[in-house]
Amino acid sequence: KAGVTQTPRYLIKTRGQQVTLSCSPISGHRSVSWYQQTPGQGLQFLFEYFSETQRNKGNFPGRFSGRQFSNSRSEMNVSTLELGDSALYLCASSLAFGGPEAFFGQGTRLTVV
Amino acid sequence: KQEVTQIPAALSVPEGENLVLNCSFTDSAIYNLQWFRQDPGKGLTSLLLIQSSQREQTSGRLNASLDKSSGRSTLYIAASQPGDSATYLCAPRDAGYALNFGKGTSLLVTP
Numbered sequence: 001k002a003g004v005t006q007t008p009r010y011l012i013k014t015r016g017q018q019v020t021l022s023c024s025p026i027s028g029h030r031s032v033s034w035y036q037q038t039p040g041q042g043l044q045f046l047f048e049y050f051s052e053t054q055r056n057k058g059n060f061p062g063r064f065s066g067r068q069f070s071n072s073r074s075e076m077n078v079s080t081l082e083l084g085d086s087a088l089y090l091c092a093s094s095l096a097f098g099g100p101e102a103f104f105g106q107g108t109r110l111t112v113v
Numbered sequence: 114k115q116e117v118t119q120i121p122a123a124l125s126v127p128e129g130e131n132l133v134l135n136c137s138f139t140d141s142a143i144y145n146l147q148w149f150r151q152d153p154g155k156g157l158t159s160l161l162l163i164q165s166s167q168r169e170q171t172s173g174r175l176n177a178s179l180d181k182s183s184g185r186s187t188l189y190i191a192a193s194q195p196g197d198s199a200t201y202l203c204a205p206r207d208a209g210y211a212l213n214f215g216k217g218t219s220l221l222v223t224p
Binding site: 004006033035042043044045048055056058088090092097098099100101102103104105106107109 | 144145149155158159162202210211213216217
């Protein structure tokens, strides 16, 4: 059974640009959550999508957005990139909204220069 | 806002030792709690899931306990091996269903 797939694995972007990250959940899982991991703040919740609807959102600015497609794949977009957006972005998939168990992908390492 | 604290922050032990990693959280209204391990530069691997109604969960050499009322969970690793070296993360899932992470315990098991 394939795990959670995140693409691309690495990205380098310039300040002010925008970026789109992709996440394909485990087959049959309908919920996708996104997390940001930085050395200073640790892992922080961005948002969760279930049945193509955002169900929960963390404390991040509106520059961070996402969407989910009918096949449960999800994309996350960050506009007007800042240096502080450099982080490992992790996607987690679950059977349903809120879990019960979350399975994570390998992450996308975003570097903003 | 849920605050999660993991103690110790780092631990170095010789192979074969039994270990206890501690996690405390401030809001006891949790849905469940997961323990993960993370290898450097990699994603998170789920180790154990404990539902809020459960007291403990076991998988191989790993045992996790949960005391929801006191806001504590512990991960017990028996007979540690060098392959257990990683960062261990505790994540209670809050009433809004988001996972809240601690900073983790960095474990090094030496041969």
